[in-house]
Amino acid sequence: xxxxxxxxxGLRPPELAGRDDDITAFETLLARAEAGRPSQSMVLTGxxxxxxxxxxxxxxxxxxxxxxxxxxxxxxxxxxxxGTAFRAMVSRSLNQSLRQVTGSWGVGERLRAAxxxxxxxxIRTDPTGGLSLGIDIDPLRGRADSGSLEMDLSELAxxxxxxxxxxxxxxxxxxxxxxxxxxxELSAVCTAAHESGQRTVPFYVVGAGLPSLPGLLAEARSxxxxxxxxxxxxxxxxxxxxxxxxxxxxxxxxxxxxxAVAAVVDASAGxxxxxxxxxxxxxxxxxxxxxxxxxATVGLxxxxxxxxxxxxxxxxxxxxxxxxxxxxxxxxxxxxxxxxGEVARRLGKTSVQQVGPVRANLxxxxxxxxxxxxxxxxxxxxxxxxxxxxxx
Ligand SMILES: Nc1ncnc2c1ncn2[C@@H]1O[C@H](COP(=O)(O)OP(=O)(O)O)[C@@H](O)[C@H]1O
Ligand SMILES: [Mg+2]
Numbered sequence: 001x002x003x004x005x006x007x008x009x010g011l012r013p014p015e016l017a018g019r020d021d022d023i024t025a026f027e028t029l030l031a032r033a034e035a036g037r038p039s040q041s042m043v044l045t046g047x048x049x050x051x052x053x054x055x056x057x058x059x060x061x062x063x064x065x066x067x068x069x070x071x072x073x074x075x076x077x078x079x080x081x082x083g084t085a086f087r088a089m090v091s092r093s094l095n096q097s098l099r100q101v102t103g104s105w106g107v108g109e110r111l112r113a114a115x116x117x118x119x120x121x122x123i124r125t126d127p128t129g130g131l132s133l134g135i136d137i138d139p140l141r142g143r144a145d146s147g148s149l150e151m152d153l154s155e156l157a158x159x160x161x162x163x164x165x166x167x168x169x170x171x172x173x174x175x176x177x178x179x180x181x182x183x184x185e186l187s188a189v190c191t192a193a194h195e196s197g198q199r200t201v202p203f204y205v206v207g208a209g210l211p212s213l214p215g216l217l218a219e220a221r222s223x224x225x226x227x228x229x230x231x232x233x234x235x236x237x238x239x240x241x242x243x244x245x246x247x248x249x250x251x252x253x254x255x256x257x258x259x260a261v262a263a264v265v266d267a268s269a270g271x272x273x274x275x276x277x278x279x280x281x282x283x284x285x286x287x288x289x290x291x292x293x294x295x296a297t298v299g300l301x302x303x304x305x306x307x308x309x310x311x312x313x314x315x316x317x318x319x320x321x322x323x324x325x326x327x328x329x330x331x332x333x334x335x336x337x338x339x340x341g342e343v344a345r346r347l348g349k350t351s352v353q354q355v356g357p358v359r360a361n362l363x364x365x366x367x368x369x370x371x372x373x374x375x376x377x378x379x380x381x382x383x384x385x386x387x388x389x390x391x392x
Pocket of ligand 1 (some may be wrong): 006008010011013015017047244
């Protein structure tokens, strides 16, 4: 019942270890904006389970504590709802934040204009006004309601940002799984951030996504590379991984044997999801009072089963038999990138084109990505070893 560890997508860890630099970078962005100084927007990239979502949540809370206008969304690739879904998500999330902010700021003249723009932006997707509920202001016709996401988002960014600036704050839109946005949505986001930056209006985007995201942004807008500060989010180093394991227990007066910590850190290769799962299993198995190497050793087996049936299965189960064969053919290279030509050969094909569609589907599903032209890699750490454990 008192087990402090939290394996699971987006579940807040008891100790957010090793992310001080990223947090400082964001705090600097906030402080600079409040002083009227511009910064680049940010993009966090990394493999699944590395801790992007929980970091993004932490950053969002920091902005909220400073009374910023904060919108937080998780992008979903949904071809039926392209464009409108994005606008609706942004509206819903902004609505919540604006209601909170007006609670602490009051609706002065400055905010009134921005709220009117927000209302016309949201009414464009939801004419009944459900997405701007509780904001009792007439929409400003002709502002952010053209129907072009790019124009509307930029106008909204400008109006909200200018109002927030007048109150010593700013606007930040945090987008998780950003690689799922359609190309025109990515362009719209870039344009809004770019134009605000040029006019020194405090509107920022913080995106999180797979390592494919920088490439997608560059395809959407040639200036994306300068627009964003790209921060790779990787596995924790040994010291931080150890802290992630030891500290949550210490606050319950439970001590880990040094060798037990080392075993968990080694088996996890510093990946936060694995650390949480293994540490949790060791805690559950340990009769107490402390956690010994023997407890950890049993915990690692239980933890690995949990990962196989949870973390890994959630990716594996989304692949068709043909796609699994492709993933399997990649596994000869371990977790390192594989050459797509070599993978095709392993599958008995004479050209990469013959497996092109399978490869494209796997990329589309976010199971693999292309770190460089002609290479493919898993988006899930430890995938090669997992595949080795599967008998089809
Ligand atoms: N810095 C960290 N220290 C310790 N545990 C972490 C850290 N970041 C993430 N975790 C844990 O790792 C798991 C995956 O985190 P999540 O943010 O969902 O990863 P991602 O979004 O990159 O797939 C969660 O169980 C979370 O509690
Ligand atoms: Mg995530």
